[in-house]
Amino acid sequence: MDSATLVKQLLDDGDEVYCLTVDYGQRHRREIGSAMELCRLWNLPHRIVDLSDVGAMLVNNSQTGNVDVPHGHYAEDTMKQTVVPNRNMILLSVAAAWAIDLKADRVAYGAHSGDHAIYPDCRAEFVTAMQRAIKLADWHQVDLYAPFQDMHKGEIASLGHELGVPFDMTWTCYEGGEEPCGECGACQERTEAMEFAAKC
Amino acid sequence: MDSATLVKQLLDDGDEVYCLTVDYGQRHRREIGSAMELCRLWNLPHRIVDLSDVGAMLVNNSQTGNVDVPHGHYAEDTMKQTVVPNRNMILLSVAAAWAIDLKADRVAYGAHSGDHAIYPDCRAEFVTAMQRAIKLADWHQVDLYAPFQDMHKGEIASLGHELGVPFDMTWTCYEGGEEPCGECGACQERTEAMEFAAKC
Numbered sequence: 001m002d003s004a005t006l007v008k009q010l011l012d013d014g015d016e017v018y019c020l021t022v023d024y025g026q027r028h029r030r031e032i033g034s035a036m037e038l039c040r041l042w043n044l045p046h047r048i049v050d051l052s053d054v055g056a057m058l059v060n061n062s063q064t065g066n067v068d069v070p071h072g073h074y075a076e077d078t079m080k081q082t083v084v085p086n087r088n089m090i091l092l093s094v095a096a097a098w099a100i101d102l103k104a105d106r107v108a109y110g111a112h113s114g115d116h117a118i119y120p121d122c123r124a125e126f127v128t129a130m131q132r133a134i135k136l137a138d139w140h141q142v143d144l145y146a147p148f149q150d151m152h153k154g155e156i157a158s159l160g161h162e163l164g165v166p167f168d169m170t171w172t173c174y175e176g177g178e179e180p181c182g183e184c185g186a187c188q189e190r191t192e193a194m195e196f197a198a199k200c
Numbered sequence: 201m202d203s204a205t206l207v208k209q210l211l212d213d214g215d216e217v218y219c220l221t222v223d224y225g226q227r228h229r230r231e232i233g234s235a236m237e238l239c240r241l242w243n244l245p246h247r248i249v250d251l252s253d254v255g256a257m258l259v260n261n262s263q264t265g266n267v268d269v270p271h272g273h274y275a276e277d278t279m280k281q282t283v284v285p286n287r288n289m290i291l292l293s294v295a296a297a298w299a300i301d302l303k304a305d306r307v308a309y310g311a312h313s314g315d316h317a318i319y320p321d322c323r324a325e326f327v328t329a330m331q332r333a334i335k336l337a338d339w340h341q342v343d344l345y346a347p348f349q350d351m352h353k354g355e356i357a358s359l360g361h362e363l364g365v366p367f368d369m370t371w372t373c374y375e376g377g378e379e380p381c382g383e384c385g386a387c388q389e390r391t392e393a394m395e396f397a398a399k400c
Contacts, residue, residue, distance in 0.1 A: 050253040054294055057249060058301045085300035086293055086337045093289040094254055100285035101258045121337045129333035136326040137286045 025055025154196025225255025354396025
């Protein structure tokens with residue numbers, strides 16, 4: 001939802017967008033197929049990079065390890081089991097490398113405020129630190145663009161509806177099934193976001 | 201040379217060391233075998249993580265792309281062709297993820313001052329920015345330890361000799377051959393460092 005809305009906003013702004021999806025061996029790798037379909041719909045260059053060997057190294061979480069996906073509300077403490085350690089730095093570092101190689105201006109990152117309680121690598125301080133590190137990483141300076149930082153997922157859903165994002169093509173569920181489980185924290189957060197957007 | 205000296209110093213300090221080598225599709229992947237042999241000698245846990253698909257994405261440099269390895273002195277401007285964009289952030293982000301998963305205290309990083317002119321991601325500012333980002337990436341705080349930051353490679357060679365590092369088992373050359381080419385910037389820097397250490 002977040003990435004799709006961000007891409008659509010960039011396209012509407014007239015940006016040239018290159019899409020990156022990372023296969024880090026996530027349980028919910030079903031999302032990779034959804035990303036492919038959206039990129040095909042919007043006719044965008046799309047690179048899927050295989051980092052599954054990194055996921056194989058990280059065993060103490062539910063998304064790349066042997067831990068079960070916790071069911072319940074996404075704000076509960078058990079949801080910390082879904083945190084793949086340092087995932088966002090890994091994704092951003094690969095995206096920044098590609099951006100430098102392409103001589104692109106910036107990396108777009110869909111982190112939002114609702115993630116903060118559980119995911120340390122969605123906090124504003126982390127984004128600021130990464131912005132600085134990415135700028136210093138090469139003689140060609142790349143900016144880290146995170147426009148959803150102060151929005152919650154309901155507001156992103158609302159913006160996405162406004163921009164005409166086909167949310168039925170996006171994937172959120174943390175389980176690996178063919179259909180969303182409706183019970184994991186990610187499914188619950190998605191439902192709440194859609195309900196918020198419907199009321200706007 | 202740098203990593204091997206750093207590992208030996210940590211071992212001598214009584215640290216518990218886990219070694220990480222990244223296969224990013226580097227032309228000089230011969231270094232992976234050298235790392236394996238050293239880890240076997242010192243009886244250390246060693247993980248080789250496959251990121252070769254990232255290298256495949258980065259085509260405008262001599263180490264993962266189609267560009268020839270420039271021969272000549274390592275301080276020359278042509279050496280910039282050897283820079284794999286954002287390589288060190290990628291390596292550090294994976295190392296930090298593993299450190300968090302292991303609940304380790306720190307990631308050790310062998311960047312030294314001689315690299316600065318060519319490699320932006322060896323500069324002190326970059327190390328400081330990464331230190332901050334890594335600390336913020338998880339609730340379990342990991343430190344980035346870079347004790348060679350203000351040393352040049354000659355001083356590392358000298359320290360390594362003092363600590364008894366078997367430098368004949370380390371690999372430096374940027375070419376992909378079975379023997380060091382002796383002509384690339386990395387080989388020349390190694391030779392100069394060894395000459396410096398021999399005079400100490």
